Amino acid sequence: MSAATFNSVSCSRGCRWKGDGKIWKTNKPNGDYQLNVKRHSVVSPKGLSISCSKLEKEVRVALLGASGYTGAEIIRLLANHPSFGIGLMTADRNAGKSIESVFPHLVTQKDLPTLISTSDADFSDVDAVFCCLPHGTTQEIIKGLPHGLKIVDLSADFRLRDISEYEQWYGQAHKAPDLQEEAVYGLTEMFREQIKAARLVANPGCYPTSIQLPLVPLIKAKLIRDQNIIIDAKSGVSGAGRGAKVSNLYTELSEGIMSYGVTKHRHVPEIEQGLSEAAGVKVTVSFTPHLMPMSRGMQTTIYVEIAPGTTVDELYEQLKLSYEKEEFVRVLEKGVVPRTHDVRGSNYCYMNVFPDRIPNRAIIISVIDNLVKGASGQAIQNLNIMMGLPENAGLASYLPVFP
Numbered sequence: 019m020s021a022a023t024f025n026s027v028s029c030s031r032g033c034r035w036k037g038d039g040k041i042w043k044t045n046k047p048n049g050d051y052q053l054n055v056k057r058h059s060v061v062s063p064k065g066l067s068i069s070c071s072k073l074e075k076e077v078r079v080a081l082l083g084a085s086g087y088t089g090a091e092i093i094r095l096l097a098n099h100p101s102f103g104i105g106l107m108t109a110d111r112n113a114g115k116s117i118e119s120v121f122p123h124l125v126t127q128k129d130l131p132t133l134i135s136t137s138d139a140d141f142s143d144v145d146a147v148f149c150c151l152p153h154g155t156t157q158e159i160i161k162g163l164p165h166g167l168k169i170v171d172l173s174a175d176f177r178l179r180d181i182s183e184y185e186q187w188y189g190q191a192h193k194a195p196d197l198q199e200e201a202v203y204g205l206t207e208m209f210r211e212q213i214k215a216a217r218l219v220a221n222p223g224c225y226p227t228s229i230q231l232p233l234v235p236l237i238k239a240k241l242i243r244d245q246n247i248i249i250d251a252k253s254g255v256s257g258a259g260r261g262a263k264v265s266n267l268y269t270e271l272s273e274g275i276m277s278y279g280v281t282k283h284r285h286v287p288e289i290e291q292g293l294s295e296a297a298g299v300k301v302t303v304s305f306t307p308h309l310m311p312m313s314r315g316m317q318t319t320i321y322v323e324i325a326p327g328t329t330v331d332e333l334y335e336q337l338k339l340s341y342e343k344e345e346f347v348r349v350l351e352k353g354v355v356p357r358t359h360d361v362r363g364s365n366y367c368y369m370n371v372f373p374d375r376i377p378n379r380a381i382i383i384s385v386i387d388n389l390v391k392g393a394s395g396q397a398i399q400n401l402n403i404m405m406g407l408p409e410n411a412g413l414a415s416y417l418p419v420f421p
């Protein structure tokens with residue numbers, strides 16, 4: 019007996035199906051379902067197992083700032099996404115061009131829309147937006163988007179809960195304080211439940227991601243002192259975006275290393291916000307970022323004091339426990355040093371903790387790809403959660419990384 023001989027069947031969910039053997043229809047409400055008929059010798063007396071599954075509708079996404087580094091990275095990763103389709107892409111100087119003329123490594127991506135200016139964008143056919151625009155420009159653009167859209171903003175515009183801190187560190191008045199109140203901070207592993215229900219997610223900065231992932235669980239468990247934390251972080255140059263700047267020229271950067279923003283980098287308040295929430299008291303950190311002669315990748319080395327009576331092994335076990343169920347955070351085997359090459363192009367954060375030679379101190383090292391877990395990968399992880407999809411959808415790409 020085969021499925022083709024049926025014209026009316028019931029599946030294991032109890033829905034009634036009618037069909038001619040090829041096309042089966044059900045009057046089940048709430049979306050489209052597909053009927054799965056499998057030949058199976060034991061499950062049913064007739065040798066067939068009949069079930070149905072919900073047909074997932076494509077989520078149409080708009081990509082604002084598609085011609086930048088994080089935009090290109092979202093396009094690369096979405097090549098393998100089962101449910102997200104790109105319906106709209108914007109650019110500024112590159113408006114009017116095709117994406118493959120801006121990024122030839124994306125040439126295998128077919129049927130992508132032409133880059134248009136943000137002011138020409140029609141959002142009526144999209145469900146969600148990735149906003150990859152420079153901070154400062156983002157607030158007003160997001161304020162003007164239709165209310166029903168889910169938005170993940172990769173810029174810094176909605177990350178600081180205290181507007182006065184935003185104004186102090188970014189040197190401008192906030193143009194959408196109401197949206198700031200509504201925004202959920204998108205450090206996925208820490209705020210997953212809030213992200214599920216969010217309309218607007220503020221994707222974290224790359225440095226804050228690599229710093230908070232190891233420190234927050236240790237501070238919450240009171241295994242380290244929440245003061246006197248020293249953070250030495252190093253970033254690939256793509257962290258600065260694709261816009262031309264003398265300080266990012268090859269001649270300025272190759273064969274050298276440069277610290278910048280010493281004591282006043284704009285990620286300080288974002289880092290201190292997350293660590294203070296974990297500690298329940300105001301945390302102040304020493305943070306020095308460095309620009310490395312590499313195109314992508316970020317290593318953060320953190321020096322901490324261990325709480326009295328605690329051992330480095332306990333720190334290690336706490337990190338293991340905190341992340342044992344997390345797909346994208348890996349605590350390496352004891353003694354193994356995380357390297358940026360290990361996470362290049364991926365959404366992983368690798369970390370480890372080492373005993374310092376100075377008693378009662380530990381050294382924590384974490385690595386991410388600034389463009390993936392530090393930006394576009396985490397943004398996709400967040401939108402997956404907001405849309406009720408598997409969190410890892412689209413986060414294994416086989417297209418080449420660039421840069």
Ligand SMILES: NC(=O)C1=CN([C@@H]2O[C@H](COP(=O)(O)OP(=O)(O)OC[C@H]3O[C@@H](n4cnc5c(N)ncnc54)[C@H](OP(=O)(O)O)[C@@H]3O)[C@@H](O)[C@H]2O)C=CC1
Pocket residue numbers: 082083084085086087088089108109110111112113136149150151152153155172173174222223224256257258259260261388389392393
């Ligand atoms: N790079 C990184 O590692 C990370 C970046 N971020 C944040 O993500 C956002 C995007 O970063 P990134 O991709 O690196 O930046 P890029 O400079 O590479 O790209 C910026 C994009 O925005 C467009 N754009 C620039 N100015 C305007 C404007 N006034 N109006 C409309 N569109 C504009 C550009 O268009 P065009 O190219 O046509 O001029 C381009 O598509 C930034 O807010 C950044 O801070 C966050 C975490 C990490």
Ligand SMILES: CC(=O)N[C@@H](CCC(=O)OP(=O)(O)O)C(=O)O
Pocket residue numbers: 153172173174222223224225253254255256257258259307309
């Ligand atoms: C190397 C480099 O320049 N990095 C950027 C941070 C990248 C990042 O996380 O950006 P947002 O906070 O803007 O989203 C910087 O130091 O400003």
